Amino acid sequence: MSVPGGRPQMTATVNQRSDARGVARALPTSFRDPAEAPVVDDLLELVGATPLVRVRHLTEGAPGEVFVKLDQFNIGGSSKDRIAIGIVRAAIESGELRPGQRIVDFGAGNTAIGYALAGRATGHPVTAVVNGLLSPEKENLLRFLGVDLVPGRADVPADDPENWAVIAERYEREDPSNWWARQQSTHANPATHVDSTGPEVWQQTGGRITHWIAAMATGGTVSGTGRYLHDRDPSIEVVGTQFTEKANDTNLLQIARREPGWESLERNFPDNIDLDVIDRIEVRPRAExxxxxxxxxxxxxxxxxxxxxxxxxxxxxxxxxxxxxxxIVSFSADSGRDYTSREYNAAWLRENELGWIADRYEPAG
Ligand SMILES: Cc1ncc(COP(=O)(O)O)c(C=O)c1O
Structure with a gap:
């Protein structure tokens, strides 16, 4: 327990200034209504209906309101619980995924956590092809859940044997007990967001949403939710976001703008990035x-x-x-807790040529 006045003294940093701002508003006098606390028979019922939270300080004085859709509230800790359930359920229903088969896919780790939960419930073990960007927190969790991890790469050509998609395809081709879930291209991915994330955001904003913003990997979140929202109100602006470095690697902007030769650039471009739905793409550098x-x-x-x-x-x-x-509704796919041993860790930043960020928030000495 902390004691009043017992907080350690710190040098003047962003930390202290923001703490001073944080105490300026009244704290809640009660917690959420107990009547809203769910009781479920199956942990997979704890996916969806995630909260929206208003951004208060960062938008002070701005004409627009910003809300964040906190999809880390799903039981597995990310938005990918939704699509893992949707993809596995659709494949079982269609007979594509047969009893006992192993679910194989590549990705940043979150979908594999979702596959692990859906697979545990339905009797399907999971193999995840991952790359070097997998956070140690997610890696440990995947191992803890019994997921088989296979190293692959996203930064090599689409026909390179080390490419993570090539590895997933090979697993399925060489061993019939494996089934490749294909989150990048399966319709079940955006369809899950059409059915769940879209209606939630529409209802939570009382139909007042004017802008929908989500980061793109497979593109399922921005496209599926965007499709639902456009169907309700075509004037809602749908904005996809990506790190500048990744957009450059995949030629995202040239393809999205249909610049000459775009067809031949499509090698890393997921089918579920639906350019009929996405009105605009914005990129920002990873360090920023x-x-x-x-x-x-x-x-x-x-x-x-x-x-x-x-x-x-x-x-x-x-x-x-x-x-x-x-x-404006901005989508949060997962929590920063998954990044505290890397990007949200001052020592890691200093070891990785990003010490200028560490110096702003945790000055040395
Ligand atoms: C942390 C995180 N954010 C965003 C995304 C992008 O979501 P989507 O694949 O629906 O485009 C992913 C997907 O891999 C993710 O893991």
Whole structure:
């Protein structure tokens, strides 16, 4: 327990300034209504209906309001619980996934956690092909859940034997007990967001949402939710976000803008990035996003994963330019807790040429 006045003295940092701002508003006098606390028979019922939280300090004085959709509230800790359940259920229903088969897919780790939960319930073990960007927190959790991890790479050509998609395809081709879930291309991925995330956001904002912003990997979140929202109100702007470095690697902007020769650039372009739905794509450099992640934690107290911060950065910038009354919803796929041994760790930043960020928030000495 902390005692009043017992807080250790710190040098003047962003930390202290933001703490001073944080105590300026009244604290809640009660917690959430016990009547809203769910009781479930199956842990997979604890997916969906995630909260929206208003961003308070970062948008001070801006004409637009910003809300973050906190999908880390799903039981497995990320938005990917939704699509893992949706993909596995659709494949069981269609007979594509046969009893006892092993679910194989590649990705950043979150979907594999979702597959592990869905697979545990339905009797399917899981193999995840991962790359070097997998956070140690997620790696440990995947091992803890009994997921078989296979190293692969995303930064090599699509026909390279080390490419993570090539590895997933090979697992399925060479061993019939494996089934490749294909989150990048299966319709069940965006369809899950059409059925769940879209209606939630629409209902939570009372139909007032004007902008939907989500980071893109497979593209399922931005496309599926965006499709639902466009069907309700075509004037809602759907914005996909990506790290500048990844957008450059995949030629995302050239493809999205249909620049000459775009067809031949499509090698790393997931089918579920639906350019009929996405109105605009915004990119931000990874280092800038990491820095903003620290700033957001120290101002709002919101601890968000990096793709969530990427979208929030775009949302907060947009809030300055929009019409008064605009309601911007920015998607948070996972929590910043998954990044505290790397990007949200001062020592790691200093070892990885990002010491300037560490110096802003945890000055040495
Ligand atoms: C942390 C995180 N953010 C964002 C995304 C992007 O979501 P989507 O695949 O629906 O585009 C993913 C997907 O891998 C993710 O793991």
């Amino acid at each position: 996003v990491i820095d903003y992640g620290w700033h957001v934690a120290r101002t709002e107290g919101l601890v968000l994963g990096l793709s969530s911060i990427l979208s929030l950065r775009v949302a907060v910038d947009l809030a300055q330019r929009v019409e008064p009354g605009s309601v």
